Amino acid sequence: MEKCTVVFNPVKKSIIVKKGANLLEVARKAGIFIDAPCGGKGNCGKCRVKVVSGEHQMEFTPLLKEEELKNGIRLACLTFIEGDMVVEIPHVDAVEGIFVEDIKPGDEKSERIEKACKMLTEQGFKKDSGAFSAYLKLPSPTLDDNVADLERLKRELRKKYGINNPVCSLNVMKTIPAKLREGDFRVRGLILKDKYSCEVVGLDGFYTDGIYGICADIGTTTVAVNLVDLTTGEIIAFASSANLQIQYGGDVISRIIYSGEEEGLDRLKKSIVDGTINPLINKLILKNNVKRENIILCVFAGNTTMSHLFLGIDPANIRLEPYIPVFKECPELKAKDVGINVNPEAKVILLPNVASYVGGDIVSGILASGIWAQDENILFLDLGTNGEIVLGNRDYLLSCACSAGPAFEGGEISCGMRAAPGAIESIKIDRETFEPSINVLGDIKPKGICGSGLIDLIAEMFLSGIIDSKGKISREVSSDRIRYDEDLDVMEYVLVRDKDSYDGRDITINEIDIDNLLRAKAAVYSGLSVLLNSAGLTLRDVDKIIIAGGVGSNLHIRNAINIGLLPDVDESKYYYMGNSSLIGAYLCLLFQEARDKAKEISDSMTYIELSTFPFYMEEFIKACFIPHTDLNLFPGVVGLLEKNKRR
Ligand code: FES
The missing domain is CATH 3.10.20.30 (Beta-grasp domain)
Structure with missing residues (x-):
């Protein structure tokens, strides 16, 4: 050969x-x-x-x-x-940057987190992570008091903290003699306690302090991690980066297919743990001078496929009818079992899934949203890679997953990218000249367009007459930004010219991209229609709509309505929640009772398989137009179009 x-x-x-x-x-x-x-x-x-x-x-x-x-x-x-x-x-944007940010009191992210914590405490939840430092002064051994080191430690824990017979792993046991004698029998025990057991996960010098936790959202496109001080609950810093698995496909289906190839599962597991999560943790601890051994509790939330791949478990049956995952609720694990580079004895909690395509990230988001405690009917939309929708209140929770694909995180769009520095996040187009004005994330030239930018772009192109309701670019519009791509045999609009872009290439959107986006938005809108229908409700019965996910914090709700992605209801009903999965994971890190609540949510949520609804396809096709074939559903958009005509 x-x-x-x-x-x-x-x-x-x-x-x-x-x-x-x-x-x-x-x-x-x-x-x-x-x-x-x-x-x-x-x-x-x-x-x-x-x-x-x-x-x-x-x-x-x-x-x-x-x-x-x-x-x-x-x-x-x-x-x-x-x-x-x-x-x-x-140089690939996807891996180029780990984005690290300090979370300051009063900023948007910390306000959302505070709001979620307040909601839990109002519901009677007690802030208690179960992790603490036990400061122990042990009597030195003598011939009269010749109890073994481990028993001596346990005796003191019982005396001072009322802890009976804590678990202690072999690894920790091996460190006991040296740690006790190094500090003249003064030692700090790193303790994890819950209602079932108590474990000493590490020993440290008496005068050192600080115990930390990690909470993370494992998104299909983006992974976000918080480093948290478990004593104060303060988020020390936040870091995010692309999920390195995107080299094997942008959506969960292509990852599942790849996992079936030779070494595929192993590579996917390594990409998420060694290639993405561990580098994020490393960056956070180096920047903040935190000792790895002092991170003793981790909570992760991800969709069902990501949860499987995170553990290296074959997800193949998730995509085969009748769509059965290997697990819904994962037993508690240790960092060393998963390969997370923190204290090897740290507890790892993976939030429970609901079904094949509604996972722990949605459970986490619902926990953080507080829908489960409300009387009103609330719609929750997670717009990231794919779209998940939940409808409910304190009495019921219905969920479905729409195969929207990665378009809202810039995937499968020629100039799309995730919301990272260089992403065009908002766009306006002049109605007379068709010239765009853009906002770019970070202080650099534009590299591509993220979800919120793409939604703006479609809406602006539609309202300025550049595209029609089928998403076709008009040849009548006179602008040198509109041109024909001979190779692809499609029309395209040049948003940023090569001289103004980061890598010297035009940033364009063509009719194939627009078609992908219209399919993605139609998947969400039709999913939402079916979900409401199956609950016997209409949009008029919905009191509040929560938007979460990686679509970008700069999402213009009005433009999302204008393209028919979101329902045309009073904008005051909308609330943008950001990364709700990460907020929920944070709550589970700090509130033991929140972990029980997450399990309750996962058990009580009813999953609706959209493909089994005969009228789903019909709804989908109607929603593939801008905004929809039934304009009665979009009176606000009709009003805008009429206003445009009068100009
Ligand atoms: S991976 Fe080669 S074209 Fe998409």
Whole structure:
């Protein structure tokens, strides 16, 4: 069998592979990150690499322009190795940055968290994480008091803290003699206690202090982590980054498919734990001078597929009828079982799922939203990668998952990106000149468009007459920003010209992107219609609508209504909650009773499988138009269009 050597620059990593191997697959094997939201199907055009030298073949794709081909640009997933090669990997936004932020009192994030804590305390929940430092002064052993070290420690814990027979792992036991004698029998025990048991998870010097926890939202696209002081409840800092699994596909389905490939499951598990979560934790503890051993409690929330992949459990049956996950509620684990780089004995809690496509992140969000304590009918929409919807109040909770795909986090959109520095987060288009004005996250040139920007863009293009209700770009509009892409045979609108963008390429949106976005918004709106219908309710019965998820905090509700993503109801009914899953995980970190509540929510929530509703498809097709085929549902949008006509 003929072998070839492939060198990846700038990291200078080389790998020997057999001739004919697929370049994307080879990069994955070599541990090289290449963005691949479509999972290697050749649809998204994001796996661009530059072939510096070497024989290869690439299948035809209309996604690369002639100029790019001339410059050696290839799509890795369509490229096959024919000889020794040198390949240059572009700087990829997805892995480029871990975004770290201090949470200050009074800012938006901390206000949302405070509000959720207040809601829990008003419901009678007691703030008690179960983690504490036990400061112990043990009598030194003598010939008369020759009790063994472990028993001596336990005796003092019983005397001072009323703790009977705490558990102590072999690893901790091994440290006891040295730790006791180092501090002249003064020691700090790191204790985790709940209603069933108590464990000594570490020993430390008497005068050191600080015990910490981690709470995290494991999103399909983005992972967000808080480092929390467990004594005060203060969030020391927040960090987020892309989920490194996006190199294996942008949505849960492509990840499940990839997990079935050789080494697929192992690579997915490593990407999320070693490639994403541990680097985020490292960054947080280094920046804040926190000792890893002092992090003794972790709470994670993720959708059902992410929960499986986080534990390295095969998710295959989630996507096969009748859609059965391996587990709904995961037993408590230790950090060392999962590979989380904190105190190895730290307790790891993974919030319970509801069903195949409604997971612990939604349970966590519902916990934080407080819907379960309200009399009003509340709609909760999580707009991230895919969309999950919950309808309910203190008496019932109904949920469904819409296959919206990753469009609202910028996935499968040619110039889409997640809400990170360089993302265009809001857009306006002049009705006369069709010139856009944009807002970019961070102090850099624009790199792409995130969810809130995409929603603005579709709404603005529609209201200014650039696109019609089917999302087709008009050839009548006179602007040099509107042009025909011969290779793809579609019209496109240039939002940012090459000279003004971060990487010197035009930032555009074409009719294929618009179609993807319309399908995504239709999936959400039709899901919402079916959910209301199955509860025997109409929009008039809904008192409040909570929006959560990774769509971006700059979401303009009015524009989301204008494109028919959200219902056309009084805007004062809407409330944007941000990352509700992370807030819920924080609550579970600090309130033991919140963990029980999460379990109760997971058990009581009814999951509705949309595909079993005969009229779901009909609703979906109607919602694929802007805003909808039934304009009576969108009186506000009709009003805006009429106002435009009168101009
Ligand atoms: S086009 Fe190659 S991964 Fe999407």
